[in-house]
Amino acid sequence: MNQIGAIIAVASGKGGVGKSTTAVNLALALQAMGKRVGLLDADIYGPSQAMMLGVAEGTKPETQGRQFLYPVEAYGLKTMSMGYLVTEKTPMVWRGPMAGGALTQMLDQTLWGDLDILIVDMPPGTGDIQLTLSQKAALAGAVIVTTPQDIALLDAKKGIEMFGKVHVPILGLIENMAIHVCSHCGHQEAIFGADGAAQVAEDYGVEVLGSLPLALSIRESSDAGKPIVVAAPDSAEGELYKNCAKNLLTALQAQVKPAAPNVQFSDE
Numbered sequence: 001m002n003q004i005g006a007i008i009a010v011a012s013g014k015g016g017v018g019k020s021t022t023a024v025n026l027a028l029a030l031q032a033m034g035k036r037v038g039l040l041d042a043d044i045y046g047p048s049q050a051m052m053l054g055v056a057e058g059t060k061p062e063t064q065g066r067q068f069l070y071p072v073e074a075y076g077l078k079t080m081s082m083g084y085l086v087t088e089k090t091p092m093v094w095r096g097p098m099a100g101g102a103l104t105q106m107l108d109q110t111l112w113g114d115l116d117i118l119i120v121d122m123p124p125g126t127g128d129i130q131l132t133l134s135q136k137a138a139l140a141g142a143v144i145v146t147t148p149q150d151i152a153l154l155d156a157k158k159g160i161e162m163f164g165k166v167h168v169p170i171l172g173l174i175e176n177m178a179i180h181v182c183s184h185c186g187h188q189e190a191i192f193g194a195d196g197a198a199q200v201a202e203d204y205g206v207e208v209l210g211s212l213p214l215a216l217s218i219r220e221s222s223d224a225g226k227p228i229v230v231a232a233p234d235s236a237e238g239e240l241y242k243n244c245a246k247n248l249l250t251a252l253q254a255q256v257k258p259a260a261p262n263v264q265f266s267d268e
């Protein structure tokens, strides 16, 4: 029923590094390049895509029979999120297997139709839920979002290793919040440190697809329900996301191999 060219996970080892912001802007940038794109918000514990895409609170997906869901369209993207299926006040207190099951159901029972790319905004972390989804979703590859901060980089490495274990190629790293540019004086500051992502990329033989600044415009546009790639596609930040998307497509075509063979996986 669904013809999906490539399913790509956007993941981060650590929470709060801007994974969801990156996933939505990447999806919109790929669409701006003429691709048919879907976005699965698999961040079940904190689904934020509906808010970032300006989908009205309380929007429920149309259903077909008892089993299938139609995606909710936003800015031309076909989206599905746990946020559409539960109310904001319902805490997600599922155990791992249940959460993993719910996610694969959302993936399989959504009538995506024909897509070139489905971006999966993964839950943060590298536990059972992430492993199950990586194994069941037939991922074409994964993008790891990290900040340059040591703790985030450490978790990014765990993410690379997790995908390596399940033989999902790493398409590249995206470094988020790399530089802060003062809106008053233009002074640039590497608040979370510098060059960390490049070092991790080199260690693991993967690419850095791009680097995004810590920018007020990125945060404000997401909060306003219109991500920067649609709100200001020609802005410096919009261009950076488009460049990441271009590099992602190149990496996808080249099918970059999983983590370099000289990397030892901790429990193998």
Ligand SMILES: Nc1ncnc2c1ncn2[C@@H]1O[C@H](COP(=O)(O)OP(=O)(O)OP(=O)(O)O)[C@@H](O)[C@H]1O
Residues within 6 Å of the ligand: 012, 014, 015, 016, 017, 018, 019, 020, 021, 022, 043, 046, 048, 124, 176, 177, 212, 213, 214, 215, 216, 218, 219, 220, 222, 223
């Ligand atoms: N480059 C950026 N510049 C400014 N703000 C950003 C940037 N990237 C993300 N943010 C902001 O940082 C916060 C966290 O971002 P986001 O929700 O995308 O992170 P996440 O990694 O998906 O978080 P979680 O782990 O909770 O799912 C949001 O308020 C978002 O608007």
